Structure formats: structure tokens, C-alpha cells
Amino acid sequence: MSVTEAAFGLESLLTDEQRSWRDRARIAGAVIAETIDSDAESAVFRREYVRLLAGAGLIGMGIAGPGAGADAVSYGLACYELEAVDTSWRTFLSVQGPLAMGAIAKLGSPQQRERWLPGMAAGELLGCFCLTEPQGGSDSAALETTAVRDGGSWRISGVKRWIGLASVADVAVVWAKTAEGIRGFLVETTDPGFAATDITGKFALRASLQCDVVLDGARAEELPGATGLSAAFTCLTEARYGIAWGALGAARACLDAAIERSTAREVFGGPIGAKQLVQARLADAFVEFEKGMLLALHLASLKDAHALAPLPMSVGKLNNVREAIRIASAAREVLAGDGVTDEFPVMRHLANLEAVRTYEGTDDIHTLVIGRALTGLSAF
Structure with missing residues (x-):
């Protein structure tokens, strides 16, 4: 046990189920720890660890898949254990789970949830969350990415920056300005109007992927519940x-x-x-x-x-x-x-x-x- 945890007495504050989730994450983290120094040095994102986390039920905890029954402490402990190894893999859990899967689960249609969530929970499909823009940063209301109607779907054009997993994602949750206000959309990354480029030269998060994204008339479908920045x-x-x-x-x-x-x-x-x-x-x-x-x-x-x-x-x-x-x-x-x-x-x-x-x-x-x-x- 960690010396710090023992002095705090964390173990006594957890239920058996929460300890079980903690131990799953700790075991997965021990595998990642075997290569994390070299991965960070060489800026390597290991896709095989996605399946490792999925097999432990850690992807989309509380949303879908094997970890759907986990409570808030259990999910927190999973984040805690993975970041004790390296922030890159806790970041993966956040982008794939609360951001990408969470947007589809909370704001998507039943068809969208059925289409994407099972594969994402299994680690077979990856997602990204495209909100931040180069000139906007924290000013999310100042989006310059735009979406216009094109028959029964939408076309999105704009630039996003610091988008986790974008270069390996299968689906992107994209936030854009429309004539009716800001809305959220789904874009399949195989669309010719979607392009993601890894950001290099980072001194942090070197074992994960953050990207520049260019949307050039990418075809999109709206997330029915994704109305407004809220x-x-x-x-x-x-x-x-x-x-x-x-x-x-x-x-x-x-x-x-x-x-x-x-x-x-x-x-x-x-x-x-x-x-x-x-x-x-x-x-x-x-x-x-x-x-x-x-x-x-x-x-x-x-x-x-x-x-x-x-x-x-x-x-x-x-x-x-x-x-x-x-x-x-x-x-x-x-x-x-x-x-x-x-x-x-x-x-x-x-x-x-x-x-x-x-x-x-x-x-x-x-x-x-x-x-x-x-x-x-x-x-x-």
C-alpha cells in the first residue's frame, strides 16, 4: 500500500466494491507502468492499452458497457490509479468516456447510442470531443466553426485545436455555430472533410495524442439534445x-x-x-x-x-x-x-x-x- 494512503487511512473509507474497481485500475496501471517511461520519451500512444482498459471495464464507467454499474467513487479511483502512472492514460479515460461517450449517451438519439456506445465501451471504436479552437481557448462562446444545413444533414467547416485522440478516433463530437445558435454534432472521421494532425513538440502528455483538426465541409448529424454551450x-x-x-x-x-x-x-x-x-x-x-x-x-x-x-x-x-x-x-x-x-x-x-x-x-x-x-x- 502507498505510504501516503496508509497515513491518510483511505482504505477504511472505501466499500468492498470500490476497492474492487480500484484494484482493477491498479492492475491495468501496473501493465502500463512497464513501458510508460519509454513511451513518454518516444511519444508513443499504445493502442493495445485501450483493450486492456476495456477488458477491465474501465472505459465509460457509469455510462455503458461492463463498467455501467460503477459509482462515482469507483470511477474517481480509476482516474486516480491511472494518473498515478501517467496523466496520458487518465486523459484517455476522460476523452473516451465522459466527453465522447458521455455526449452521445446524454445528448444523442437512441440510434446514435446503439451505433456507437457498445463499440466504444469495448475499446473497438474511439471518440474525440472537438470544442477548443486556436483563437478561442477558454472563450468557448466565441466559436468560429460553423455548421449549415445540407438537406437532411449538416456540413461543418472550421478549425479545432488540442483535441485528444482525434487522429485515431472513429467519431468526433463537434461543437459549431449555426443560425439557431451553438449545437453539437457527430462527424465520422472517415469523412473526406475531416482531417486530424498530431501536435508534436509537447513536453507534457507525451504518451497520448492531442491534435489539430480541420473540418472542410464535413458531413455531420446533429445530436438532438446538444443545444447551446450548456x-x-x-x-x-x-x-x-x-x-x-x-x-x-x-x-x-x-x-x-x-x-x-x-x-x-x-x-x-x-x-x-x-x-x-x-x-x-x-x-x-x-x-x-x-x-x-x-x-x-x-x-x-x-x-x-x-x-x-x-x-x-x-x-x-x-x-x-x-x-x-x-x-x-x-x-x-x-x-x-x-x-x-x-x-x-x-x-x-x-x-x-x-x-x-x-x-x-x-x-x-x-x-x-x-x-x-x-x-x-x-x-x-
């Missing part, structure tokens, strides 16, 4: 929930590495863990981990009660990612110079967490969401 935000809220848990997995991995090193490395006549300044760093990091985990458990109770509103989700995403970065940074300090080498996972986690800090709402955006909720005044 529909897109329901999917984003679900994805942010997984992030709040996942970031703590990265934090745990870093803190465990620092704790172990603090008892093994000796300087000035004894282990560095016996020095007050080292203990202070570890203690502060542990306190933030525990607070973040309690917050994640609270969010889970809200989610299971169908009461997970944007405000608590912004608190969860802002706090847990921000504190995970601080924990990883503190761990790097304890590891000293060795902390910047691949002997430890800390720098890889730090780089990944910086990407997580940016996507699904930056710190600034979530701060303003919270401020607006508290004052009733928009500062955007």
Missing part, C-alpha cells in the same frame, strides 16, 4: 470530476517517491528525512493531499446524488490540480538533483500536471467561476 458544459463537468481525482494520483506517486527517498538517502550523518526542513515539506504536502482527497470524496457524494454543479466542480479542479503541482514540486526538492532525472517520475508528472492545469478550464477561469458564484457578478 450542453457541452455538462460533459466538461463530468470530465473535470475525473481530473479532480486523477491529479491526486500524480501527487501520491510523487509524494511516495519523496518519502521513500527521505529515509534511504543519508547526508550530514543521517537520513534526510530526519531533518526538520525535509519533514516540513513532506508534512505540508501530505496535508494538501489529504484535503484534496476529502474534497474528491465530497464531489463523489454530490455526483451520486446528481447534484454536482459547476461551482463545487470548479473548486475541485482548481484546488486539486494546483495542490498536486505544489506537492510534485515539493517532492522534487526532497529528491534534490536526482529529482530531475528519469530515475523518478516526478518531472514527468510535473510537466503533465501543467497541461492539466490548462485544459478543462485554467486556474483563472475556475477562480472567476467561483468569484461569480460568491458575488453574483461576472468578471469575465
